[in-house]
Every structure is written in structure tokens, then in C-alpha cells.
Amino acid sequence: MKTSRQIVLASRPIGEPILQDFRLEEVPISGAGDGEVALRTLYLSLDPYMRGRMSEAKSYAAPVPVNGVMDGETICEVTESKHSNYRVGDIVRARTGWRTHATLSADTLKPVKTNGAPLTTALGVLGMPGFTAYSGMKLLGQPKSGETVVVAAASGPVGSLVGQLAKMAGARAVGIAGGAEKCAHVKDELGFDVAIDHRSSSFAAELEAACPQGIDVYFENVGGHVWDAVLPLLNRFSRVPVSGLIANYNDPESAGADKLPATMSAILRRSILVRGFINYEFENEHYDAFLAELAPKVAADEIKYREDIVDGLEHAPGAFIGMLSGKNFGKLLVKVAQDL
Numbered sequence: 366m367k368t369s370r371q372i373v374l375a376s377r378p379i380g381e382p383i384l385q386d387f388r389l390e391e392v393p394i395s396g397a398g399d400g401e402v403a404l405r406t407l408y409l410s411l412d413p414y415m416r417g418r419m420s421e422a423k424s425y426a427a428p429v430p431v432n433g434v435m436d437g438e439t440i441c442e443v444t445e446s447k448h449s450n451y452r453v454g455d456i457v458r459a460r461t462g463w464r465t466h467a468t469l470s471a472d473t474l475k476p477v478k479t480n481g482a483p484l485t486t487a488l489g490v491l492g493m494p495g496f497t498a499y500s501g502m503k504l505l506g507q508p509k510s511g512e513t514v515v516v517a518a519a520s521g522p523v524g525s526l527v528g529q530l531a532k533m534a535g536a537r538a539v540g541i542a543g544g545a546e547k548c549a550h551v552k553d554e555l556g557f558d559v560a561i562d563h564r565s566s567s568f569a570a571e572l573e574a575a576c577p578q579g580i581d582v583y584f585e586n587v588g589g590h591v592w593d594a595v596l597p598l599l600n601r602f603s604r605v606p607v608s609g610l611i612a613n614y615n616d617p618e619s620a621g622a623d624k625l626p627a628t629m630s631a632i633l634r635r636s637i638l639v640r641g642f643i644n645y646e647f648e649n650e651h652y653d654a655f656l657a658e659l660a661p662k663v664a665a666d667e668i669k670y671r672e673d674i675v676d677g678l679e680h681a682p683g684a685f686i687g688m689l690s691g692k693n694f695g696k697l698l699v700k701v702a703q704d705l
């Protein structure tokens with residue numbers, strides 16, 4: 366009997382996840398029923414939102430149950446089809462989760478459109494993270510020529526595109542990243558005007574010096590001490606698309622000092638627009654335009670991206686844990702199929 370390997374949530378983490386919170390299992394594979402396709406996973410995307418799925422806290426998506434397969438998007442090859450739209454050998458985007466094989470309803474599959482760029486880009490710069498940057502900037506941040514845009518996690522798939530979109534709009538792009546190597550990449554490879562290391566002891570002063578005209582768009586990816594340094598620099602009528610708060614993902618309940626009154630006061634006095642969003646609220650209306658606009662630029666190397674590809678499904682938990690503290694360098698993916 367054919368089997369699939371899968372990684373399940375063994376226990377809900379308290380604080381930072383540990384390897385024991387995951388379990389690798391081997392289970393039998395079922396064939397495709399009517400309207401279904403059988404898939405083998407080529408690449409698995411590892412994303413910060415998965416930390417939220419490991420928790421029971423109320424969120425915009427249901428948690429993964431304990432002993433359930435970890436959620437996630439993948440690039441797969443169709444190995445059997447009982448649906449007229451798909452043939453054996455087709456390549457699709459699917460929500461298989463962390464497993465080597467899956468059988469899914471064909472209605473849940475999405476096409477892979479990369480305009481000749483590598484398949485992996487469909488999970489990164491031309492996938493959900495890229496669309497998050499695009500929709501957050503185009504619809505919410507709306508940078509104008511001459512303005513200053515700031516983004517953290519700037520070497521990752523969301524932040525790297527935010528900065529490049531800022532430059533395309535004629536704005537100044539200031540990137541924040543962890544460590545000298547990531548900062549060099551952000552400035553020299555991605556073309557940001559300035560890159561600042563958020564681990565520097567003089568981080569807040571360096572950010573202020575890098576933004577002499579203040580900040581017009583802050584694309585919020587991290588929260589924590591980065592937000593503390595950004596808030597005093599936000600200009601009147603600045604925009605803050607809130608995409609993620611990774612600094613708090615392992616400790617969402619942390620109280621600390623109550624900064625809410627000072628924060629709300631700044632928002633009021635400087636007429637700051639703060640808007641949280643989850644990318645898929647814009648998907649139906651804007652995803653095609655995103656691909657039409659950006660896929661040719663990625664294929665032509667006008668938009669740069671970096672990928673961090675880990676080999677083997679068994680290494681997914683360690684890579685995921687590392688991402689939450691910045692050990693990834695670029696879009697984090699797992700090469701699941703061994704013959705690629």
C-alpha cells in the first residue's frame with residue numbers, strides 16, 4: 366500500500382514552539398473519488414500565520430486541531446484525476462497542509478501562473494505574500510512620489526516587495542531587517558534607499574536619521590520595538606496598513622506597559638490612518654491585476670526576490686520555528702518531493 370508522510374500538531378505550544386509540538390507520521394494514501402484529484406507535493410510554503418493556527422485563540426481562521434495535519438499552501442503535481450479540468454502531470458496550488466501526498470476536491474485547487482518564473486515564486490513573490498504586499502500598498506498605503514515608506518522584515522517575501530513597490534511609485538524606501546547580511550541584501554540587491562538593523566542598540570535614532578521628512582507609509586509587519594520607534598516619526602495623514610505583528614506571535618497575551626492612550630492620541634492628533642487587513646479580502650477583485658502587473662516584471666528580473674529552500678518535509682518544524690526569530694533569509698519553502 367502507498368503511504369504519505371505528514372506533520373501533525375502534537376501539542377499546542379506555550380510561547381515559542383518546540384520540535385516536540387510537531388509529530389511526523391506515515392499514513393495510507395487514498396485514491397481520487399469523483400470530482401477529486403490525487404496530488405503529490407513538490408513545495409510547501411512556511412508562513413508566519415501558521416503560528417496563529419497552532420493556538421486556540423479566536424482569530425480570522427480556525428485553529429489546527431491537536432493531532433491534525435499542519436495547515437499550509439503547496440505546489441503539487443496531479444497524480445490521478447477524476448475531474449475533467451485536470452490531467453495527470455498538471456501543476457497546481459493546493460491547500461494540502463504539511464504532507465507529501467493528498468487527495469482533494471478539484472474545486473479547491475488554484476492555477477499556477479508565473480509567466481515563466483520558477484514554480485516556487487507561486488508561493489512567494491507571485492503568491493500570497495506578494496499579493497499581501499501588493500494589495501496593502503496599492504489599496505491602503507498608496508505611496509506617492511517623494512514620500513517615505515518604511516517596512517520591517519524587509520528581506521522577506523512581503524517586506525521585500527513592499528519596498529520595491531514604494532520605489533516604483535517614486536517614494537523613498539527604508540527597510541528594517543535583522544543583521545548586517547540581511548541589511549546589505551535589502552539595500553544592494555533589492556534597491557531600498559536605506560536599510561537599518563533593528564537589533565542595533567541605536568536602532569530608534571538610526572531610523573529617525575533615515576527619515577528626515579518623517580514617515581508617510583509604515584507597512585506594519587512586526588509590531589514590538591519597531592512600532593515603538595516608528596510611531597513618533599509618523600507624519601500627519603500617514604497611512605499604516607497592518608499586515609502582521611510577528612514580534613507578538615509567540616506571546617500574544619504579553620501585557621507590558623499600557624501604550625494604548627499614547628498611541629491613540631498620536632493617531633488622533635496626526636490624523637493617522639491605521640488599517641488592518643488579511644490579503645484574501647482583496648483576492649477576488651485584485652489578484653488577476655496583481656499577476657498581470659507583477660509576473661512579467663518578476664520574469665524580466667525587474668522585481669527581485671530571494672528564497673530560502675529547506676530540503677525534506679521532516680525539516681519543516683525546525684525551519685518554521687527558526688522563521689519566527691528571523692533565521693530564514695528570504696521566502697521560506699520546503700522542497701518536499703525528492704526528485705526535483
Ligand SMILES: NC(=O)c1ccc[n+]([C@@H]2O[C@H](COP(=O)([O-])OP(=O)(O)OC[C@H]3O[C@@H](n4cnc5c(N)ncnc54)[C@H](OP(=O)(O)O)[C@@H]3O)[C@@H](O)[C@H]2O)c1
Pocket residue numbers: 412413414493494497517518519520521522523524541542543544547563586587589591607608609610611612613642643644645688689690691692693694695696697
Ligand atoms: N495580513 C496578511 O494577509 C498577511 C499575509 C502574509 C504575511 N503577513 C505578515 O507579514 C509579515 C511578514 O511575513 P513574511 O511571510 O514576509 O515573513 P518573513 O519576512 O519571511 O519572516 C518573518 C521575519 O520577521 C522578522 N521578525 C521576527 N521577529 C521579529 C521582531 N521581534 N522584530 C522585528 N522583526 C522580526 C524576521 O526578519 P528579520 O531577521 O529581518 O528581523 C523574520 O525573518 C508577518 O507578520 C506575517 O504574519 C500578513
